[in-house]
Amino acid sequence: MSNFVSVTRDNSVAVVAIDNPPVNALSFHVRQPLFEALTALRDDASVTAIVLACAGRTFVAGADITEFGKPVQQPELRAIVALLETIAKPTVAAIHGTALGGGLELALGCHFRVADQAARLGLPEVKLGLLPGGGGTVRLPRLVGAAKALGMIVSGTPISADEAKAAGLVDAVFEEDLLTGAIRFASEMVADGRPFPPVRDRNERLAETDLSAFDAKAAELARKARGLEAPLACAQAVRNAITLPFDEALAAERQLFLKLVAGDQSRAQRHLFFAEREAAKIQGKDVTRRKIARVGIIGAGTMGGGIAMAFANGGFPVTLLETGEEALQRGLAMIEKNYAVSVGRGSLTEEARQQRLGLFKGSTDYADLADCDLVIEAVFEDMAVKKVVFGKLDAVARPGAILATNTSYLDVDEIAASTSRPQDVLGMHFFSPANVMKLLEIVRADRTAPDALATVAELARRIGKVPVVVGVCHGFVGNRMLSARGTENEALLLEGATPGQVDKAFTDFGWPMGPFQMGDLAGLDIGWRNRKARGQTAVIADTLCGQGRFGQKTGRGWYRYESGSREPAPDPEVKELIRAKAAELGIARREIGADEIIERTLYPLVNEGARILEEGIAVRASDIDVVWANGYGFPIGKGGPMFWAGLEGAAKIVERLEHWHRLTGRVIFEPAPMLRRFAETGSWEGAGG
Numbered sequence: 276m277s278n279f280v281s282v283t284r285d286n287s288v289a290v291v292a293i294d295n296p297p298v299n300a301l302s303f304h305v306r307q308p309l310f311e312a313l314t315a316l317r318d319d320a321s322v323t324a325i326v327l328a329c330a331g332r333t334f335v336a337g338a339d340i341t342e343f344g345k346p347v348q349q350p351e352l353r354a355i356v357a358l359l360e361t362i363a364k365p366t367v368a369a370i371h372g373t374a375l376g377g378g379l380e381l382a383l384g385c386h387f388r389v390a391d392q393a394a395r396l397g398l399p400e401v402k403l404g405l406l407p408g409g410g411g412t413v414r415l416p417r418l419v420g421a422a423k424a425l426g427m428i429v430s431g432t433p434i435s436a437d438e439a440k441a442a443g444l445v446d447a448v449f450e451e452d453l454l455t456g457a458i459r460f461a462s463e464m465v466a467d468g469r470p471f472p473p474v475r476d477r478n479e480r481l482a483e484t485d486l487s488a489f490d491a492k493a494a495e496l497a498r499k500a501r502g503l504e505a506p507l508a509c510a511q512a513v514r515n516a517i518t519l520p521f522d523e524a525l526a527a528e529r530q531l532f533l534k535l536v537a538g539d540q541s542r543a544q545r546h547l548f549f550a551e552r553e554a555a556k557i558q559g560k561d562v563t564r565r566k567i568a569r570v571g572i573i574g575a576g577t578m579g580g581g582i583a584m585a586f587a588n589g590g591f592p593v594t595l596l597e598t599g600e601e602a603l604q605r606g607l608a609m610i611e612k613n614y615a616v617s618v619g620r621g622s623l624t625e626e627a628r629q630q631r632l633g634l635f636k637g638s639t640d641y642a643d644l645a646d647c648d649l650v651i652e653a654v655f656e657d658m659a660v661k662k663v664v665f666g667k668l669d670a671v672a673r674p675g676a677i678l679a680t681n682t683s684y685l686d687v688d689e690i691a692a693s694t695s696r697p698q699d700v701l702g703m704h705f706f707s708p709a710n711v712m713k714l715l716e717i718v719r720a721d722r723t724a725p726d727a728l729a730t731v732a733e734l735a736r737r738i739g740k741v742p743v744v745v746g747v748c749h750g751f752v753g754n755r756m757l758s759a760r761g762t763e764n765e766a767l768l769l770e771g772a773t774p775g776q777v778d779k780a781f782t783d784f785g786w787p788m789g790p791f792q793m794g795d796l797a798g799l800d801i802g803w804r805n806r807k808a809r810g811q812t813a814v815i816a817d818t819l820c821g822q823g824r825f826g827q828k829t830g831r832g833w834y835r836y837e838s839g840s841r842e843p844a845p846d847p848e849v850k851e852l853i854r855a856k857a858a859e860l861g862i863a864r865r866e867i868g869a870d871e872i873i874e875r876t877l878y879p880l881v882n883e884g885a886r887i888l889e890e891g892i893a894v895r896a897s898d899i900d901v902v903w904a905n906g907y908g909f910p911i912g913k914g915g916p917m918f919w920a921g922l923e924g925a926a927k928i929v930e931r932l933e934h935w936h937r938l939t940g941r942v943i944f945e946p947a948p949m950l951r952r953f954a955e956t957g958s959w960e961g962a963g964g
């Protein structure tokens with residue numbers, strides 16, 4: 276056979292094992308020998324049943340994503356699945372780890388599926404801007420029913436082995452050795468003479484479909500798609516499985532797949548898939564990792580509490596320190612409430628809640644941090660306060676412990692220099708709510724040791740975060756670019772746009788929310804405090820805050836909110852305030868279109884990204900995309916600001932920036948040399964990538 280596919284025998288049961296580390300992707304070099312092996316076993320009369328299994332840590336985790344966009348090499352997955360369905364002897368897929376995408380489709384080609392207790396099964400193609408292209412949209416509904424299949428395929432979220440058993444997707448779940456169980460299962464199928472119809476012929480679950488309920492659900496999911504094509508194509512393909520004969524639905528799935536795989540959205544989402552994994556790689560990856568068994572958090576406020584939950588959710592014991600008992604109890608009570616809410620929503624079991632709460636130790640004594648391997652400070656954003664905290668921490672923390680600050684913009688080098696161990700100091704910039712938001716900016720200070728960086732980057736993935744290493748500058752990558760994106764917001768209003776028009780340009784672009792609605796959600800007083808701290812002004816926003824209009828929390832901000840509602844309503848008072856300020860400043864007002872709004876907000880965003888690359892604050896352009904897609908809601912169908920610049924056309928961006936620079940003289944519009952080079956070369960190379 277080949278290195279990637281081997282066949283062994285257990286009496287008359289043949290075991291076909293795929294071995295293509297790290298995740299047994301169905302690369303061409305796997306498909307070919309697999310097709311040959313199955314063909315031979317189909318025709319081998321001494322073989323009464325076939326078990327399909329995988330070596331390594333997981334069953335097949337999908338088609339090989341790196342092959343997309345390249346000429347397709349035969350045999351394709353569909354041909355292997357079709358071959359499986361012609362085999363006139365029971366075939367059993369033995370699933371461990373994750374059976375995802377093409378991996379689950381391969382298993383759906385088998386007559387039976389068995390799994391070990393910890394296995395997870397799913398069709399996550401939608402997360403790559405695709406739909407299952409190996410028959411998953413037509414076969415899965417035949418086993419689990421159309422409604423369940425729709426949920427699984429449009430969300431892309433895998434299900435557990437137990438849930439798969441309950442849904443009819445797997446036929447047995449084993450606690451014992453999976454392969455032994457699978458071979459016994461196959462032998463029993465033969466011995467019992469159990470019928471083994473291919474999935475394609477199992478229509479009983481489809482027959483029970485309530486099509487109007489299905490369409491209502493599909494319409495609801497479509498409303499949430501926010502311009503992404505894949506969720507709609509997924510729903511259409513599953514509907515085809517209900518309404519069309521098998522082969523027609525399969526052919527329709529193929530056409531939908533080919534359209535999506537060639538499209539910009541899938542290219543963008545595949546870019547983000549690999550960019551997230553690249554971002555987690557620390558240069559000099561052979562550095563040893565430090566042991567992290569216990570984590571300390573200083574400050575039990577909103578951020579400290581959320582960070583503590585993120586680690587407890589990852590199974591880490593946490594020491595939560597506060598200045599006084601009252602503040603400590605307030606912080607612990609908030610954590611308890613958050614977990615109770617999750618149990619109430621059914622997203623957490625009572626048992627898990629108890630287990631996680633058991634990981635917390637509250638304290639008001641710095642000495643209790645002495646046994647922590649990592650301590651994260653999440654106190655008030657003031658340099659003097661931070662230095663006092665790090666001074667105390669430096670005195671009690673064990674040698675080799677990593678000391679991190681959660682500051683979102685203060686100088687981490689200055690904080691590190693206030694300790695005797697700057698090599699152990701770095702920034703861990705979480706995003707609120709820290710137990711939910713996936714992004715983690717890891718701030719590399721001048722003297723941060725590589726093993727400290729590598730340790731924290733690996734740790735971040737273990738607690739479900741997406742780590743990106745950034746350098747020290749004001750606002751790091753995310754917030755620095757955010758302020759560049761927001762610089763023009765007020766100018767656009769003074770010159771004639773309304774908050775609603777600006778926000779609509781953003782939501783039409785694919786953002787969940789525009790800057791003004793986002794400001795009202797976060798609270799306008801936060802920005803006001805920051806501006807005052809830095810001696811900056813924003814004529815309209817400052818006036819709104821002066822009137823106590825802090826957004827949703829006060830019922831009025833840029834918009835008006837009926838009591839208890841989060842629905843923004845245009846406020847004529849704000850409109851009049853803007854008109855009056857413009858008149859006061861002698862600014863002529865005119866119609867401003869969505870294109871201009873995007874040019875004056877997102878082009879400076881890209882430009883600032885280019886400057887960040889030039890300065891080495893970000894290692895790769897794709898790191899910036901990961902920051903914006905995971906921390907700031909940049910539409911994933913556009914791949915992040917730096918990838919989008921390629922779709923939008925860098926030459927056009929440079930030309931328009933020059934236009935606005937000539938008109939306004941504002942530095943945010945002065946094209947960065949790195950952006951000009953990108954416009955010439957089409958690559959962000961030369962500053963990482």
Ligand code: T1G
Binds near residue numbers: 300373376378
């Ligand atoms: N193809 C190619 N490379 C892959 C891959 C894949 N499907 N999955 C992972 N890798 C690489 C990854 O880039 C990394 O490489 C290494 O494996 C380890 O991955 C026709 C259209 C399985 C849950 O979407 O979700 O099937 O960085 O760091 O955290 O219908 O990988 O080390 O060089 O993520 O343990 C559908 C994608 C494909 C699943 C493991 N399948 N993979 O997570 O490891 S489309 C997916 C994952 C498809 C068919 C269609 C995760 C994982 P490197 P990792 P992990």
